[in-house]
Amino acid sequence: MTLRPLTTALLDRLGPDLSDGTLRETAPAYLAEPRGMWQGRAGAVLAPRDTAEVARIVRFAAAERVGIVPWGGGTGLVGGQVMPDGAAPIVLSLERMRAIRRVWPDENVLVAEAGAILSDVQDAAREAGRLFPLSLASEGSARIGGLLSTNAGGVNVLRWGNARDLCLGIEAVMPDGAVLHGLRRLRKDNTGYDIRNLLIGAEGTLGVITAAALRLFPRPASRGVAMLVVPSPEAAIDLFHRADALGSLSAFELISGQGMRFLVEGGFDIRQPFAAIPEWAVLLEYGLTRGEDAPARLEALFEDASGAGLVSDGVLASSEAQAAALWAVREHIPLANRAVGSIASNDISLPIGEIPGFLRDCGARLAAMADIRINAFGHLGDGNLHYNLFPAPGRTKHDYADRAEALREIVNEDVAARDGSFSAEHGVGRLKVATLERYGDPARLQAMRAIKAALDPLGIMNPGAVLRAAGASD
Amino acid sequence: MTLRPLTTALLDRLGPDLSDGTLRETAPAYLAEPRGMWQGRAGAVLAPRDTAEVARIVRFAAAERVGIVPWGGGTGLVGGQVMPDGAAPIVLSLERMRAIRRVWPDENVLVAEAGAILSDVQDAAREAGRLFPLSLASEGSARIGGLLSTNAGGVNVLRWGNARDLCLGIEAVMPDGAVLHGLRRLRKDNTGYDIRNLLIGAEGTLGVITAAALRLFPRPASRGVAMLVVPSPEAAIDLFHRADALGSLSAFELISGQGMRFLVEGGFDIRQPFAAIPEWAVLLEYGLTRGEDAPARLEALFEDASGAGLVSDGVLASSEAQAAALWAVREHIPLANRAVGSIASNDISLPIGEIPGFLRDCGARLAAMADIRINAFGHLGDGNLHYNLFPAPGRTKHDYADRAEALREIVNEDVAARDGSFSAEHGVGRLKVATLERYGDPARLQAMRAIKAALDPLGIMNPGAVLRAAGASD
Numbered sequence: 023m024t025l026r027p028l029t030t031a032l033l034d035r036l037g038p039d040l041s042d043g044t045l046r047e048t049a050p051a052y053l054a055e056p057r058g059m060w061q062g063r064a065g066a067v068l069a070p071r072d073t074a075e076v077a078r079i080v081r082f083a084a085a086e087r088v089g090i091v092p093w094g095g096g097t098g099l100v101g102g103q104v105m106p107d108g109a110a111p112i113v114l115s116l117e118r119m120r121a122i123r124r125v126w127p128d129e130n131v132l133v134a135e136a137g138a139i140l141s142d143v144q145d146a147a148r149e150a151g152r153l154f155p156l157s158l159a160s161e162g163s164a165r166i167g168g169l170l171s172t173n174a175g176g177v178n179v180l181r182w183g184n185a186r187d188l189c190l191g192i193e194a195v196m197p198d199g200a201v202l203h204g205l206r207r208l209r210k211d212n213t214g215y216d217i218r219n220l221l222i223g224a225e226g227t228l229g230v231i232t233a234a235a236l237r238l239f240p241r242p243a244s245r246g247v248a249m250l251v252v253p254s255p256e257a258a259i260d261l262f263h264r265a266d267a268l269g270s271l272s273a274f275e276l277i278s279g280q281g282m283r284f285l286v287e288g289g290f291d292i293r294q295p296f297a298a299i300p301e302w303a304v305l306l307e308y309g310l311t312r313g314e315d316a317p318a319r320l321e322a323l324f325e326d327a328s329g330a331g332l333v334s335d336g337v338l339a340s341s342e343a344q345a346a347a348l349w350a351v352r353e354h355i356p357l358a359n360r361a362v363g364s365i366a367s368n369d370i371s372l373p374i375g376e377i378p379g380f381l382r383d384c385g386a387r388l389a390a391m392a393d394i395r396i397n398a399f400g401h402l403g404d405g406n407l408h409y410n411l412f413p414a415p416g417r418t419k420h421d422y423a424d425r426a427e428a429l430r431e432i433v434n435e436d437v438a439a440r441d442g443s444f445s446a447e448h449g450v451g452r453l454k455v456a457t458l459e460r461y462g463d464p465a466r467l468q469a470m471r472a473i474k475a476a477l478d479p480l481g482i483m484n485p486g487a488v489l490r491a492a493g494a495s496d
Numbered sequence: 497m498t499l500r501p502l503t504t505a506l507l508d509r510l511g512p513d514l515s516d517g518t519l520r521e522t523a524p525a526y527l528a529e530p531r532g533m534w535q536g537r538a539g540a541v542l543a544p545r546d547t548a549e550v551a552r553i554v555r556f557a558a559a560e561r562v563g564i565v566p567w568g569g570g571t572g573l574v575g576g577q578v579m580p581d582g583a584a585p586i587v588l589s590l591e592r593m594r595a596i597r598r599v600w601p602d603e604n605v606l607v608a609e610a611g612a613i614l615s616d617v618q619d620a621a622r623e624a625g626r627l628f629p630l631s632l633a634s635e636g637s638a639r640i641g642g643l644l645s646t647n648a649g650g651v652n653v654l655r656w657g658n659a660r661d662l663c664l665g666i667e668a669v670m671p672d673g674a675v676l677h678g679l680r681r682l683r684k685d686n687t688g689y690d691i692r693n694l695l696i697g698a699e700g701t702l703g704v705i706t707a708a709a710l711r712l713f714p715r716p717a718s719r720g721v722a723m724l725v726v727p728s729p730e731a732a733i734d735l736f737h738r739a740d741a742l743g744s745l746s747a748f749e750l751i752s753g754q755g756m757r758f759l760v761e762g763g764f765d766i767r768q769p770f771a772a773i774p775e776w777a778v779l780l781e782y783g784l785t786r787g788e789d790a791p792a793r794l795e796a797l798f799e800d801a802s803g804a805g806l807v808s809d810g811v812l813a814s815s816e817a818q819a820a821a822l823w824a825v826r827e828h829i830p831l832a833n834r835a836v837g838s839i840a841s842n843d844i845s846l847p848i849g850e851i852p853g854f855l856r857d858c859g860a861r862l863a864a865m866a867d868i869r870i871n872a873f874g875h876l877g878d879g880n881l882h883y884n885l886f887p888a889p890g891r892t893k894h895d896y897a898d899r900a901e902a903l904r905e906i907v908n909e910d911v912a913a914r915d916g917s918f919s920a921e922h923g924v925g926r927l928k929v930a931t932l933e934r935y936g937d938p939a940r941l942q943a944m945r946a947i948k949a950a951l952d953p954l955g956i957m958n959p960g961a962v963l964r965a966a967g968a969s970d
Binding site: 172175208212214215223372405445463467468473 | 600602603605646647649653654658660674675676677680681684688690693694696698733737741785787845846847848878879915916919920922923924928935936937942946947950951962963
């Protein structure tokens with residue numbers, strides 16, 4: 023089944039069926055992705071006004087065998103939002119469908135359209151006196167449809183789960199143009215196969231999510247934030263278990279000395295929390311209910327952990343401003359990484375007990391191959407590390423071009439050997455299709471391909487993402 | 497595609513490939529289900545020793561076009577475990593695969609085989625100092641494979657979620673006999689379609705779950721249990737929101753005066769908590785961490801709710817024995833229901849704010865049709881009610897045989913009109929196939945059928961459960 027390009031002639035045929043404003047200018051942003059690895063193609067950028075128009079466009083694409091690349095905020099890091107080769111597709115932007123359709127504060131439910139920006143959803147929840155806990159660096163531009171389609175993670179997964187755990191129901195347009203009406207706001211609903219979770223994380227390859235019923239939570243009455251210096255990753259994990267046992271831990275992030283030094287190297291105006299940059303630190307946050315005492319909990323943890331030799335220094339935030347300053351350190355590390363320029367970025371997860379061994383052994387294997395710097399940081403409480411490789415001082419990533427793939431393979435192999443995942447929160451996109459083919463379970467891959475062929479027999483939905491497009495070769 | 501019966505001749509061919517003890521006597525228990533609505537059929541009952549043997553049996557069944565009915569603890573309430581008509585299938589019991597393969601206490605993960613009994617898994621977690629929170633009436637006989645295949649609920653969903661939320665990874669045999677190795681114990685793993693959640697809740701129609709990596713949690717250090725008298729369902733819901741806002745609420749169950757009167761009527765030796773049986777009460781439980789004070793939390797709630805006119809009386813358990821006595825009231829209500837004999841049982845969920853209107857309006861519609869008694873009880877905090885209809889005093893369910901279906905339809909219609917679900921936690925099985933066809937979203941049903949055909953093209957996996965078997969008519 024070969025797809026056809028969206029030609030001007032085809033677009034002229036579709037035109038009369040489109041609402042005013044649906045046909046957008048093909049601005050460069052629609053064809054780019056943050057890492058600059060690919061340049062996308064588009065026959066047209068269409069931004070439908072409502073679900074019915076999404077369905078019309080999908081039906082047209084199915085009838086004409088034209089590919090569709092769903093487009094949210096464009097923040098994905100694995101190329102799921104750009105199609106660099108093949109017949110020019112429709113880029114289907116959900117940007118005009120950004121309504122918060124309704125909030126039920128008592129039920130802790132909010133229904134948002136796929137184009138709603140995450141920070142707008144957070145705000146709507148806040149205005150209703152509730153919390154929508156999904157939080158990540160790109161929350162000012164990432165959209166709900168993309169966040170669900172990639173099952174986004176972020177800093178609050180520890181307590182509230184991944185995006186899929188925050189979704190009670192979806193509305194979606196299936197690859198044949200049928201609208202799936204599944205905006206359930208129920209906590210329990212055992213009436214057949216879990217199509218919701220199948221579309222969540224499918225990266226737009228099985229349909230287009232157009233709206234979602236999202237879970238809200240009570241807002242923590244107060245938060246307790248601390249950054250603590252730990253002597254080793256082992257100590258960080260021991261500390262994590264103690265911190266978690268106290269309850270209401272919502273974030274537990276690992277920060278490496280390398281990351282803090284990159285902040286200096288990159289010239290970021292970030293106040294370093296410690297007089298001397300430590301080799302390892304953790305940033306943790308409690309979100310506490312009324313009547314619970316944040317400083318008391320942090321002090322109890324600090325005393326317990328200090329007594330056990332797990333913590334040598336620490337800053338316990340005593341104001342919102344201090345808490346924000348500590349989080350600023352964590353939040354600027356990805357920016358510093360970009361300023362330095364990584365050779366290879368890895369978004370891995372491991373059983374948490376495997377992390378110290380991984381850091382030791384994989385670090386040694388990489389060091390034996392190349393003179394590099396490693397910044398390992400991120401969501402330690404979830405077993406999720408961003409494990410990024412950088413050039414030695416005075417060199418650039420281009421000096422490593424011949425070894426980048428081999429370095430990446432060392433990481434992937436070590437992760438696989440430890441029952442980990444080569445993609446914890448970023449997804450597969452186009453970047454990791456071959457990695458999935460290599461490391462994915464064969465029976466699972468076979469099931470995925472059968473499902474793709476069953477739900478999207480023409481292969482029009484985000485061709486080449488997650489699974490190799492039918493007929494394509496490596 | 498017509499299935500063939502498992503004849504003696506076919507069984508003789510399979511025999512040499514089976515381990516000692518795999519061929520079981522076809523005891524009546526394998527062909528029954530708790531409500532006595534169906535009598536199952538079996539060409540043979542096979543209880544394989546390990547996953548490889550499950551795969552051999554499934555491959556044989558696929559080659560010979562023989563149906564397979566996966567069998568766990570046999571506790572399902574919708575007939576998913578019995579095939580009353582069609583070609584005699586293999587009943588595939590997981591009872592010999594009951595190992596707890598491994599526990600990682602620090603990671604809060606336990607891997608159990610599908611035949612492990614829930615209470616054994618709870619015990620294994622307890623021995624590791626952890627909690628496996630899934631808890632329901634049949635926990636002494638229900639098995640992990642069945643609990644996952646039906647996405648079981650129970651009394652702790654409020655805090656810890658349904659069975660699917662407690663599962664990090666599965667091992668399964670697919671309908672072609674391929675073994676899916678997915679016993680991941682990761683909190684984040686975005687590497688393609690969510691096949692795990694597709695098999696969870698598929699009621700054995702897409703493959704056989706053979707083992708699962710399950711999530712454990714810290715054990716609450718103390719629990720606070722109370723039964724409170726409320727003037728109305730509205731008050732119960734208001735109370736729920738206040739109770740939930742205090743944090744760590746793990747159960748919130750509605751109990752009706754009708755249920756308490758059934759305990760008396762059925763002659764159950766259960767101590768009534770109140771001098772006079774109230775029309776409505778709730779049973780709630782907090783699971784608190786070290787340092788938190790259960791009596792203080794319950795008293796704060798009681799004072800707050802009393803002041804708001806939401807609670808008129810209450811018993812706050814001051815010992816484990818008292819807590820157990822309060823729970824015994826709740827746990828005996830289903831037994832009392834069976835003693836009375838229901839006309840129709842409904843396992844429904846609703847957006848929680850719809851519950852008072854549903855109880856009022858649906859109750860009135862039913863009363864207009866027949867002289868019945870209604871016992872509405874269950875997991876109010878999840879929006880999940882067991883809404884069961886009983887004969888008037890002095891009559892039996894047989895007196896209502898001509899109206900049972902119409903009464904059930906009134907309930908289903910009212911639930912659907914309020915965006916609820918006709919099956920909250922029990923599943924579809926064979927009982928509710930037609931109900932799913934009637935009330936299910938058409939696009940979702942179409943996707944379900946496409947997936948069934950793609951993964952199980954021969955239709956051998958639990959034929960007739962969830963979806964009508966290919967070629968079968970109503």
